[in-house]
Amino acid sequence: MNRSSEALPLYIQIAEGLSEQIESGELAPGTRLPAERQLSASLGVTRMTLRQALQILTAEGLVERRQGSGNYIAQAKIERTTSRLNPFTAGMEKNGLNPGAEVVLSEQRPATSSLAARLRLPVSSELYYCHRLRLLNHQPSMLEKFYLPTAFFPGFEQLELTDTSVYAQLEAHYDVRIQRAEQSIEAVAASAYEAGLLQIPTGTPLLLERRVSFDQDDRAVEYAKDLYRGDRFRFLLSTSSD
Amino acid sequence: MNRSSEALPLYIQIAEGLSEQIESGELAPGTRLPAERQLSASLGVTRMTLRQALQILTAEGLVERRQGSGNYIAQAKIERTTSRLNPFTAGMEKNGLNPGAEVVLSEQRPATSSLAARLRLPVSSELYYCHRLRLLNHQPSMLEKFYLPTAFFPGFEQLELTDTSVYAQLEAHYDVRIQRAEQSIEAVAASAYEAGLLQIPTGTPLLLERRVSFDQDDRAVEYAKDLYRGDRFRFLLSTSSD
Numbered sequence: 001m002n003r004s005s006e007a008l009p010l011y012i013q014i015a016e017g018l019s020e021q022i023e024s025g026e027l028a029p030g031t032r033l034p035a036e037r038q039l040s041a042s043l044g045v046t047r048m049t050l051r052q053a054l055q056i057l058t059a060e061g062l063v064e065r066r067q068g069s070g071n072y073i074a075q076a077k078i079e080r081t082t083s084r085l086n087p088f089t090a091g092m093e094k095n096g097l098n099p100g101a102e103v104v105l106s107e108q109r110p111a112t113s114s115l116a117a118r119l120r121l122p123v124s125s126e127l128y129y130c131h132r133l134r135l136l137n138h139q140p141s142m143l144e145k146f147y148l149p150t151a152f153f154p155g156f157e158q159l160e161l162t163d164t165s166v167y168a169q170l171e172a173h174y175d176v177r178i179q180r181a182e183q184s185i186e187a188v189a190a191s192a193y194e195a196g197l198l199q200i201p202t203g204t205p206l207l208l209e210r211r212v213s214f215d216q217d218d219r220a221v222e223y224a225k226d227l228y229r230g231d232r233f234r235f236l237l238s239t240s241s242d
Numbered sequence: 243m244n245r246s247s248e249a250l251p252l253y254i255q256i257a258e259g260l261s262e263q264i265e266s267g268e269l270a271p272g273t274r275l276p277a278e279r280q281l282s283a284s285l286g287v288t289r290m291t292l293r294q295a296l297q298i299l300t301a302e303g304l305v306e307r308r309q310g311s312g313n314y315i316a317q318a319k320i321e322r323t324t325s326r327l328n329p330f331t332a333g334m335e336k337n338g339l340n341p342g343a344e345v346v347l348s349e350q351r352p353a354t355s356s357l358a359a360r361l362r363l364p365v366s367s368e369l370y371y372c373h374r375l376r377l378l379n380h381q382p383s384m385l386e387k388f389y390l391p392t393a394f395f396p397g398f399e400q401l402e403l404t405d406t407s408v409y410a411q412l413e414a415h416y417d418v419r420i421q422r423a424e425q426s427i428e429a430v431a432a433s434a435y436e437a438g439l440l441q442i443p444t445g446t447p448l449l450l451e452r453r454v455s456f457d458q459d460d461r462a463v464e465y466a467k468d469l470y471r472g473d474r475f476r477f478l479l480s481t482s483s484d
Contacts, residue, residue: 008347008435011435012433015433020354020355020356020357021354023356024354024355024356055433056433059431060428060430061430077428082324082479082481085481086481105250112259112263112266113262113266114263114265114266131250180480180481181480181481182478182479182480183478183479183480184321184476184477184478184479185449185476186303186472186476187429187447187448187470187472188301188302188303188429188447188472189301189447189472191254191257191301193250193251193253193254203301203445204431205429205430205447205472206447207427207428207429208302228429230428230429230430230431230447234428235426235427235428236424236425236426237426237427237479238422239324239327239328239422239423239425
């Protein structure tokens with residue numbers, strides 16, 4: 001190699017060591033870490049170095065700081081498979097988590113040119129626009145923002161969306177079944193609005209999944225932007241060379 | 243729906259409107275936005291509201307703040323397909339971008355239990371551990387951290403990794419071809435170390451791709467953690483119901 005190796009900063013080495021112990025299960029979820037004074041002494045580093053290391057683990061969602069109570073090993077991230085369509089409600093129930101929902105915005109608006117292009121509709125077509133906060137075991141975990149063409153789903157605004165998945169309602173009331181989706185994943189910072197709903201600090205990394213969903217007739221029937229808490233979720237991919 | 247709709251905060255509405263104009267191409271990459279005073283007046287909002295909206299667009303990578311020069315529409319994010327194996331070097335060249343690399347760390351260390359499990363090796367097996375900063379048109383864009391079993395790749399530390407892809411070197415020197423990979427994607431905050439290398443503020447959202455790569459004999463030959471700048475990259479998925 002062209003460049004000689006340089007030692008990693010000490011706090012990175014400490015963070016790597018602790019994250020290995022967490023990922024291997026030596027430090028199990030829910031374990032309380034020793035107090036900073038004690039832990040820094042046992043690792044032979046200053047409290048400043050330990051704090052920098054803990055910041056990394058917190059940012060990665062491996063350690064959770066509980067106000068006035070110290071640092072705990074976080075629950076493992078929830079894994080979302082992406083190879084098949086995997087609606088949130090069904091996916092979470094499979095994970096043994098109790099999903100809930102709260103509609104925080106519901107309105108109608110005309111499609112801008114980019115929304116119209118995504119949904120293969122004329123510009124200014126009327127759309128339902130909803131924000132729905134998803135809960136897992138009563139904890140805010142994901143924020144859905146989605147657009148549905150009003151013409152396909154008359155009366156959608158009357159439907160119950162707190163205990164029922166949107167897709168279940170689309171199938172029950174409009175005989176629309178989601179067949180495939182075009183999706184992308186980005187990392188974005190939570191705005192103050194999003195952070196408030198998700199009960200996390202502004203600027204926290206989120207996974208943004210954009211999705212255009214197509215029904216059994218290959219009509220684009222939904223454009224969604226789902227914001228997953230970065231400290232709670234991981235998307236799984238499986239890839240081959242052909 | 244059970245809850246009546248509430249108006250979105252004004253800065254969110256402004257951000258959504260501008261992001262629509264960017265995504266539809268009405269506001270093209272490289273365009274300089276009017277000065278804040280002028281833009282807030284033409285949108286009929288306070289400068290505070292405009293600034294909050296611009297913060298969202300900056301966090302989403304749609305707008306770029308250039309020191310002393312104002313706000314510009316950012317280049318569109320680089321899209322990485324995930325359905326097939328898509329090594330960085332080849333993928334970026336296809337995008338018309340000139341990839342480069344700098345090795346910033348190269349050392350050997352014994353496998354911890356979690357590394358050993360990922361690579362299907364005995365604990366304490368010797369590993370190469372490298373950090374390689376990837377550049378696109380000379381701009382730091384991605385940080386690779388990867389582990390290779392020393393036993394499979396003797397002399398790896400001698401190889402040239404600045405102008406050549408790691409996979410090309412593995413094939414040329416060890417007849418190892420990557421056949422498939424198990425991957426996951428997370429959103430994490432850049433540590434001070436990562437932010438310094440990627441030339442972004444600490445805490446900026448990054449896409450973390452973890453990957454275990456398997457060769458033509460289905461041996462696990464690499465464990466990698468690739469950190470992509472969230473403002474520069476988007477991963478594409480395509481999903482069907484079966």
